[in-house]
Amino acid sequence: MSTPIGSDVARVDGRLKVTGAARYTADHPVDRPLHGHVVVSAIARGRLRSMDVDAARGAPGVVAVHTPFAPLRLYPAPPGFGENYVPLQDREVRFRGQIIGLVVAVTSEQARDAAALVTATYDQASARTSLSAGLPGVPSPGMSPEGPSPNPTVLAPGVRSIDAALRASAVVVDTTLRQEPQSHVPMEPHGTTAVWQHDHLTVYSGSQIPPLYAATVAARVGATPDRVRVISTFVGGGFGARVPAWSEAALAAVAARELGRPVRLTLTREQSMILTGHRPALTQRVRLGADRDGTLTAVSHQSAAEMPAVGGWPLTPATETTGVLYRTRNLAIDQRLVPMDTPATWAMRGPNEAPGAFALETAMDELAVTLGMDPIELRLRNEATTVPATGQTWTSRRLADCYRAGAERFGWAGRNRVPGTRVEGDWLIGTGMASAVYPAHADPGAVRMQLRDTGQVVVSASTPDLGTGTYTMVSIVASDALGVPIDRVVAELGDSSLPLGAPAVGSRAAGILAPAIRSAARALITTLTDLAVRTAGSPFEGRDPAGLAYRQGRIEGGADSASFAELLEVAHRPAVEAMTPPPPAPPDSNLAAHGFGAHFCEVRVHRHTGEPRINRFTSVFDVGRVLSARTARSQLVGGIVFGIGGALLETNPIEENGRFAAGNLGDYLVAVNADIPPIDVTWLDYTDTAFSPAGARGLGELGTVGSAAAVANAIFDATGIRVRDLPVTLDALIR
Structure with missing residues (x-):
């Protein structure tokens, strides 16, 4: 049987959903x-x-x-x-x-x-309902007091401060960006x-x-x-809410x-x-210093985010964006929180990284324009080989390959050389690009796997399926690990009484569940083999387990062969099961793991009304091994749609009286089919075995990160107008 890993398998829960049998x-x-x-x-x-x-x-x-x-x-x-x-x-x-x-x-x-x-x-x-009135805020403690500082400063020898490094730079870009709250609206x-x-x-x-x-x-x-x-x-x-x-x-x-x-x-x-939470209001200031050839000499990223008195998400937009993406000798991150009397905030898809990437990638585009450089060339010149903020090396980083593959697919070489010069009728046409980055997590997880006398394989974990395709991914990995057809795999998910599995948060599910399933499958094969040699009447009774082999749901030895269902029938057992054993060693703390990507966008902006529209969008991602092509593509496209919505539509401002201005889907606008062109998504084909034996990293949030910046950068290329506040509104594009 050929492996289903990476193939375009139909969703195993699709029929339940379209017939209304799936229970919410x-x-x-x-x-x-x-x-x-x-x-x-x-x-x-x-x-x-x-x-x-x-x-x-x-x-x-x-x-x-x-x-x-x-x-x-x-x-x-x-x-x-x-x-x-x-x-x-x-x-x-x-x-x-x-x-x-x-x-x-x-x-x-x-x-x-x-x-x-x-x-x-x-x-x-x-009541404190204004972010600007509460500036500059207080330093963020981060999510964990035991973790690394959310506000690192790294300076080259002899440099006294980030301000001194910026003053010594040949070229400096200084940009401030603002974003109102956004709502999850699942x-x-x-x-x-x-x-x-x-x-x-x-x-x-x-x-x-x-x-x-x-x-x-x-x-x-x-x-x-x-x-x-x-x-x-x-x-x-869910999206975090x-x-x-x-x-x-x-x-x-x-x-x-x-x-x-x-x-x-x-x-x-x-x-x-x-x-049930919202993405916080946020203001960011990014300063980039560079030599004339585009080499970054200093990077400063400051932020101040809404932090309600009733608790919520301490937004740190720079940690996994500016602290990771580009090489620089001098780096300073200052992330602050502003106490406010507003409802609790919470993580929203790409919670830190999406707003952080919008700020950083907008500033990088401004620097490329200032230097007269191709934005891709600028990024390649500053490609990092170690994490700038920590010095860690990556399990794998193929961002440069994403730039090159994406540029070729998109036709980047034919872009405008001067912003605002390509006109088609009443429309101004422009292109833009941006990088994507999102941390990958290899936390330990556990599943229970059973072989049943019905010939079924049952995989059980507490992990829910939020519509992301977890049922399908689990079925594919189990099918591959045990060599049985997918239609014989049953995934039991979304129940706190089941083994811990993986949390459906932070794009963790695939990266944790895939190795857990593979490990449990190996333990299950050992359990089945032991049963085969210990069971009276088994064709393998009394044999040395080392002389037997498991292949595609069967135990084989010499001329003898029996399916697991046949062995269970002989043993008068309804099932055998195994749990994921504990990991042999903790992850290597000297390694960092991230997913990467490159977005390319073409927009048109109406010359008279300022209406922006997306013409086409291409993205190439570095996510390790893709387990399920259909659900991976769906997640990446969905993330990009999320980013486009954030760029052009989504906003829920807090009024002076503390009321959210948009309380329904008539006022809170999300992207619909008419807003989204066909999206060209692909990924690099390789396995990140340094991350995990399964080689798969999470990807559910990666598409959201950087996609808003690609849109805004394309709008600048079309109009010559730099928009630094999200969402982009028509009045900002009318001269």
Whole structure:
């Protein structure tokens, strides 16, 4: 049998999805569920004076109304994931849209209508809702106090400061860029169905890390972790927003426990935008110093990001972009956070790297224009052989190959030599490019693999499939590892009670699961071989296991051969199983691992209206071994679409009163089919065995990184107008 690795295999869960058989959060049937709807604050900061719930309590179908004046008991979440406050436990209002009440009724419509009848009065206080007013902010601690400094400075001998290095440079580019908050808006709204049975809680909810979700819910409801199970069989998108267990999950759980019936709580689209994280508001300043030949002599990247008082994601846009991409003798990174009274922020696809790459790659394009150099030549001249901020070497880095392959596919040699000079009718045409980079993770993970007497192979892990193709990837790797057809592989995913697997976050799933499956398969073959020689009546009874071989689902020795199903039947066993053994050694800390890529974009901009449109887009990626061609292409294209949306459409500004300006998909614009041309995506064909035995690195977020910069750089080439704030708006392109 030929290997399915890297082939264009159809999604194994495709039929379930198109026929409606795939069960998402609200699709799981439960007995006599009640429905919840949250009430949220109308001010950004202050204190609740009173709440009138009489009309709500008397409304049809209402079972319970909870407020800080009649609360459900909740506990704080473990530190580090999501928000740091506990709703309904006090009368403080920390941001506009904070949960201040919960209405539970027989139907979702009754709960929603009754919630609208709740009124509140407040003692209002001034709120910090402006990023610019809070500058310069405080230095970021990073995600982990034990990790490397998020603000490194590396200076050449004799150089006293980064400012001195910049002053000594022959050419300096100094650019400041701004970006308003963005919202995740996954297709499936955030929701929870909570069911208690005999002091055990089952939570049906879309989660990117079900075991962490279960532990967080357990802590918040006062239960032990072994009594909470989270099921996320199918998830309608996450993009980072489904990593923490937000407050609606805990509220549904404690309401269900108090009422003795399942409770289903689904947030509205606007509530989801407020209560489940957002990409922070951000301002960045990048200064590049270079010699006349384009050699970088000094790089400074400063940032200040929104950091809500209620917690969230400490955005560090320079660490894995400016700290990684280009060689320089002098490097300084200064990443700061600005305390604000806004809803919790959280990681959003390419959380640090997408905004960081927009700033760095815009500045690199400005430097290329200033020097009169080809932007690719400038990048090649400063290609790094070790990580500038740490001195580590890479498991593999083929970014230069991506530049060359992408330039040839795109036809980069025919680009404009002077910005704003190519005109086709009423349209100005321009091209731009940018680099992509995203860290790869080789954390240990575990799966359970079974050979069953039905002839099936079952692979079990807690990792959910967010629509990324994890079911298909797991089936492909297991099929290859055991030499059985894909249609005989069953993937069990998205359940906190299953082995730890990989978190569906940070593009980790493929890089962790593939080697875990291969390792478990080897252990399973050993277990099957031992069974074959120990089982009475087996054709291999009493033989030396070393003289047997496993091939394509069969044990073979001499003239004898038996399938695993036949051996299990003889042994009167329904299955044999094995777990991924512990890794033999930790990853080499002297090695860095990243995915790389090069984006090329052609745009047209209407001369009279400023309307920008994408004509074509080409990207080439360095991701190690591709396991599933169809899902890899889908993920890379989806990431690019994400980047295009961020470049041209997506923004959710925070108004002075703390309100998000866009509360629905009519106001918050995302890219649709009419905005996106056919996207040409390919990857380099090689295996990164220094990263893992499977050779595959994650790629789900890589396409997002740098794609917005490629669009903005193309717009400059078309118009001669440099846009440094996202999204690009029409008024910025009208002279």
